[in-house]
Amino acid sequence: xxxxxxxxxxxxxxxxxxxxxxxxxxxxxxxxxxxxxxxxxxxxxxxxxxxxxxxxxxxxxxxxxxxxxxxxxxxxxxxxxxxxxxxxxxxxxxxxxxxxxxxxxxxxxxxxxxxxxxxxxxxxxxxxxxxxxxxxxxxxxxxxxxxxxxxxxxxxxxxxxxxxxxxxxxxxxxxxxxxxxxxxxxxxxxxxxxxxxxxxxxxxxxxxxxxxxxxxxxxxxxxxxxxxxxxxxxxxxxxxxxxxxxxxxxxxxxxxxxxxxxxxxxxxxxxxxxxxxxxxxxxxxxxxxxxxxxxxxxxxxxxxxxxxxxxxxxxxxxxxxxxxxxxxxxxxxxxxxxxxxxxxxxxxxxxxxxxx
Amino acid sequence: xxxxxxxxxxxxxxxxxxxxxxxxxxxxxxxxxxxxxxxxxxxxxxxxxxxxxxxxxxxxxxxxxxxxxxxxxxxxxxxxxxxxxxxxxxxxxxxxxxxxxxxxxxxxxxxxxxxxxxxxxxxxxxxxxxxxxxxxxxxxxxxxxxxxxxxxxxxxxxxxxxxxxxxxxxxxxxxxxxxxxxxxxxxxxxxxxxxxxxxxxxxxxxxxxxxxxxxxxxxxxxxxxxxxxxxxxxxxxxxxxxxxxxxxxxxxxxxxxxxxxxxxxxxxxxxxxxxxxxxxxxxxxxxxxxxxxxxxxxxxxxxxxxxxxxxxxxxxxxxxxxxxxxxxxxxxxxxxxxxxxxxxxxxxxxxxxxxxxxxxxxxxxxxxxxxxxxxxxxxxxxxxxxxxxxxxxxxxxxxxxxxxxxxxxxxxxxxxxxxxxxxxxxxxxxxxxxxxxxxxxxxxxxxxxxxxxxxxxxxxxxxxxxxxxxxxxxxxxxxxxxxxxxxxxxxxxxxxxxxxxxxxxxxxxxxxxxxxxxxxxxxxxxxxxxxxxxxxxxxxxxxxxxxxxxxxxxx
Numbered sequence: 001x002x003x004x005x006x007x008x009x010x011x012x013x014x015x016x017x018x019x020x021x022x023x024x025x026x027x028x029x030x031x032x033x034x035x036x037x038x039x040x041x042x043x044x045x046x047x048x049x050x051x052x053x054x055x056x057x058x059x060x061x062x063x064x065x066x067x068x069x070x071x072x073x074x075x076x077x078x079x080x081x082x083x084x085x086x087x088x089x090x091x092x093x094x095x096x097x098x099x100x101x102x103x104x105x106x107x108x109x110x111x112x113x114x115x116x117x118x119x120x121x122x123x124x125x126x127x128x129x130x131x132x133x134x135x136x137x138x139x140x141x142x143x144x145x146x147x148x149x150x151x152x153x154x155x156x157x158x159x160x161x162x163x164x165x166x167x168x169x170x171x172x173x174x175x176x177x178x179x180x181x182x183x184x185x186x187x188x189x190x191x192x193x194x195x196x197x198x199x200x201x202x203x204x205x206x207x208x209x210x211x212x213x214x215x216x217x218x219x220x221x222x223x224x225x226x227x228x229x230x231x232x233x234x235x236x237x238x239x240x241x242x243x244x245x246x247x248x249x250x251x252x253x254x255x256x257x258x259x260x261x262x263x264x265x266x267x268x269x270x271x272x273x274x275x276x277x278x279x280x281x282x283x284x285x286x287x288x289x290x291x292x293x294x295x296x297x298x299x300x301x302x303x304x305x306x307x308x309x310x311x312x313x314x315x316x317x318x319x320x321x322x323x324x325x326x327x328x329x330x331x332x333x334x335x336x337x338x339x340x341x342x343x344x345x346x347x348x349x350x351x352x353x354x355x356x
Numbered sequence: 357x358x359x360x361x362x363x364x365x366x367x368x369x370x371x372x373x374x375x376x377x378x379x380x381x382x383x384x385x386x387x388x389x390x391x392x393x394x395x396x397x398x399x400x401x402x403x404x405x406x407x408x409x410x411x412x413x414x415x416x417x418x419x420x421x422x423x424x425x426x427x428x429x430x431x432x433x434x435x436x437x438x439x440x441x442x443x444x445x446x447x448x449x450x451x452x453x454x455x456x457x458x459x460x461x462x463x464x465x466x467x468x469x470x471x472x473x474x475x476x477x478x479x480x481x482x483x484x485x486x487x488x489x490x491x492x493x494x495x496x497x498x499x500x501x502x503x504x505x506x507x508x509x510x511x512x513x514x515x516x517x518x519x520x521x522x523x524x525x526x527x528x529x530x531x532x533x534x535x536x537x538x539x540x541x542x543x544x545x546x547x548x549x550x551x552x553x554x555x556x557x558x559x560x561x562x563x564x565x566x567x568x569x570x571x572x573x574x575x576x577x578x579x580x581x582x583x584x585x586x587x588x589x590x591x592x593x594x595x596x597x598x599x600x601x602x603x604x605x606x607x608x609x610x611x612x613x614x615x616x617x618x619x620x621x622x623x624x625x626x627x628x629x630x631x632x633x634x635x636x637x638x639x640x641x642x643x644x645x646x647x648x649x650x651x652x653x654x655x656x657x658x659x660x661x662x663x664x665x666x667x668x669x670x671x672x673x674x675x676x677x678x679x680x681x682x683x684x685x686x687x688x689x690x691x692x693x694x695x696x697x698x699x700x701x702x703x704x705x706x707x708x709x710x711x712x713x714x715x716x717x718x719x720x721x722x723x724x725x726x727x728x729x730x731x732x733x734x735x736x737x738x739x740x741x742x743x744x745x746x747x748x749x750x751x752x753x754x755x756x757x758x759x760x761x762x763x764x765x766x767x768x769x770x771x772x773x774x775x776x777x778x779x780x781x782x783x784x785x786x787x788x789x790x791x792x793x794x795x796x797x798x799x800x801x802x803x804x805x806x807x808x809x810x811x812x813x814x815x816x817x818x819x820x821x822x823x824x825x826x827x828x829x830x831x832x833x834x835x836x837x838x839x840x841x842x843x844x845x846x847x848x849x850x851x852x853x854x855x856x857x858x859x860x861x862x863x864x865x866x867x868x869x870x871x872x873x874x875x876x877x878x879x880x881x882x883x884x885x886x887x888x889x890x891x892x893x894x895x896x897x898x899x900x901x902x903x904x905x906x907x908x909x910x911x
Contacts, residue, residue, distance in 0.1 A: 018721050024714055027703070084718050119710075120703045127696045180652075231651065328642050349645040352652065 010126050011091040015044040016084045025119040042071050042089040057190045059103050062216040068094050072106035074114060081117025097210040101148035108140045155295045157199035163287035165258055171280035172260045176251040177204045179269060180232040180350040184249035187256050188238055196255055197236045205302035269346055271339035312344055326353040359781045364455045371396045382448050390446050397458035398428050415897045432461055445890050821849055
């Protein structure tokens with residue numbers, strides 16, 4: 001028996017025949033502000049089919065205050081059970097990043113709600129997943145929580161696309177991530193944005209921290225305040241005007257135009273050295289090697305990063321209870337190039353190798 | 357003719373002549389009135405001419421005035437016979453001719469701008485039109501005659517011409533020293549004002565010119581004042597500095613060595629300071645790094661702490677339950693199952709409340725949206741009605757304006773009886789002329805018919821005569837009586853033709869007589885004899901006056 005305590009809450013947002021978007025049901029509860037935020041982001045605002053040639057995104061997720069929200073939208077074609085509802089979005093609040101797992105679960109829950117027209121059916125299955133770690137439906141098969149490993153979710157990143165998109169320039173993203181800077185990515189299409197975003201933390205695999213990811217943000221006051229309270233993040237925006245908010249980012253990635261801009265206040269930390277060039281060449285080479293899978297590329301880059309960190313550790317002057325400690329003086333002793341010295345120092349700071 | 361006289365008197369009245377209402381024809385005009393009228397007309401036509409409208413008692417002066425008037429009229433282009441006597445001894449027809457001539461020559465009165473109610477846009481349009489026409493009337497000037505593209509048309513009026521001298525607007529900040537606290541505000545105000553005026557000037561050179569000039573005078577006045585203050589300040593500072601320097605006259609080398617020394621010490625100081633700065637910067641960097649790291653660690657630790665706390669709680673409870681593990685596990689499972697079931701039951705119950713409420717909400721929402729759309733429709737209707745009302749009001753206002761304008765025009769028209777009288781009379785005259793022409797045509801047709809008859813008759817006569825002549829001539833050789841008859845015939849014919857000729861001649865003579873009679877009448881109207889008499893009388897009087905003057909002079 002396995003207890004899946006990562007699930008926090010489940011909710012339903014419905015769009016009825018009056019085009020009214022209403023939060024209709026939740027278990028156990030989701031705070032009012034969160035609800036408003038999710039209503040904003042659930043994608044029910046635009047009419048189905050009116051979105052032009054772009055198909056509506058049925059599954060999306062966002063991250064706020066250490067909670068992950070997975071939203072799965074369904075259109076109601078069979079009006080028997082839900083006569084007044086045209087479209088609904090199922091919201092899952094969880095503690096972990098695992099899109100594959102929750103897309104499955106939310107699909108099953110949505111189907112059952114569509115069929116029964118009764119949220120108690122959702123609750124039944126939801127409780128079953130919480131208690132037993134699995135649920136079974138007649139038509140949509142079984143959902144087994146343990147089938148979805150978090151590592152696998154982390155590794156399922158289209159990192160090759162990321163590197164191929166930006167080529168040698170992807171070193172800027174890598175540097176920003178490894179130095180714990182703030183990255184903002186813009187793409188007008190949510191699907192492309194989400195797929196790109198989830199690959200970013202994989203570049204710093206050794207940290208295993210997907211909580212820096214804020215894949216779908218908007219320029220609302222509360223969300224900006226959330227970002228400002230953070231020291232490092234990789235945030236995705238679908239609003240192009242975010243480029244003007246230089247206070248929010250150190251690196252701005254315009255995915256739609258394949259451009260990377262380093263904010264003027266962060267230029268100093270992005271001085272490129274030979275090491276950078278090495279890593280950039282290495283990354284591009286790995287991405288070009290078609291024999292390697294995405295996981296392999298992640299592994300290779302990770303080992304390259306470890307190499308870099310070992311290098312840094314070897315430069316450390318002393319050790320303190322097993323932790324390497326790097327001081328600026330010891331770095332200066334090695335007479336490195338200014339940009340490399342700057343980079344290594346920043347890296348040491350990011351990795352916590354600095355003497356407190 | 358009466359009409360013409362009426363028009364003349366009316367015009368003269370308008371010119372300011374003091375004419376009694378009883379005086380209706382030129383025939384009633386006194387000499388004074390004639391002279392006054394002519395003088396007033398001439399004054400209107402030639403405002404430079406200085407003529408007195410008062411008739412002097414002395415003959416010589418009278419003569420002079422009359423001849424001056426006559427001269428002025430001939431100068432204006434009067435073709436008829438004119439002399440001093442024309443004015444002094446008025447003759448109806450001549451006077452009429454002269455007055456008609458003068459009135460025609462009167463300058464057409466510029467249309468006076470009546471006090472029509474005009475809108476601002478009309479005023480502006482008028483002003484623009486006036487300005488443009490004024491500028492267009494000016495002769496062309498080459499560029500170097502227009503400094504900065506400005507062209508002065510009068511001492512305080514100018515406009516821009518051509519594209520030379522147009523610049524983009526440049527302004528600069530006015531720096532005001534802090535010491536002048538009390539007058540600061542003024543200067544700032546002035547600078548603002550300057551800016552405002554300059555912008556305005558560029559937008560509207562037509563109206564701002566005078567303002568701008570005034571302003572420049574003011575601002576330059578201010579500037580001078582502050583400039584003087586600065587100058588004084590500088591002097592105050594400079595005096596103590598130059599004082600001691602003059603007291604110690606050092607050699608060039610001393611100065612140089614001292615300066616080098618000073619430079620060295622300063623350099624070392626600078627080096628020291630920069631080293632310190634560098635060190636401090638390094639320290640700062642390190643501290644910043646530690647700060648960042650510590651912050652991160654704190655966050656990390658906090659998260660970990662929370663996690664651990666939760667794990668601890670869980671473990672503690674697990675520990676409590678550990679002694680009877682199997683049993684407790686089973687119990688726990690049962691409890692979980694039961695609570696799960698209960699939750700589902702509760703959810704079902706909740707659903708019973710929730711579903712109808714949602715349903716009701718949606719229903720109400722639908723109703724409200726329907727009502728909203730209806731309200732919107734009504735609102736739109738109201739809006740359109742309001743717009744229509746506005747349109748109507750606008751129309752009414754414009755019509756009102758038009759009405760006022762027309763009323764003003766109408767009032768102006770009614771004051772000017774003259775014009776309508778003229779036209780009416782002209783139309784009457786035209787009708788008269790038409791009638792006359794018709795009559796003339798009739799007479800002409802009659803004449804033609806008579807001529808034709810005459811021709812016919814003479815032809816017939818000719819033919820009859822030839823036939824008769826031949827007949828009788830043939831018989832005349834045989835018969836003596838017939839011969840006699842032939843002789844008589846010839847004589848008859850001859851006599852008759854001479855008779856006709858005489859009749860014709862009589863006709864022409866009668867016509868000539870009539871012409872001559874007309875001429876006589878015309879001439880008699882001119883009263884040449886009377887005039888001659890008068891002139892000779894005048895001449896005599898003048899002679900007498902002259903001789904009396906001579907005697908006076910001699911005496």
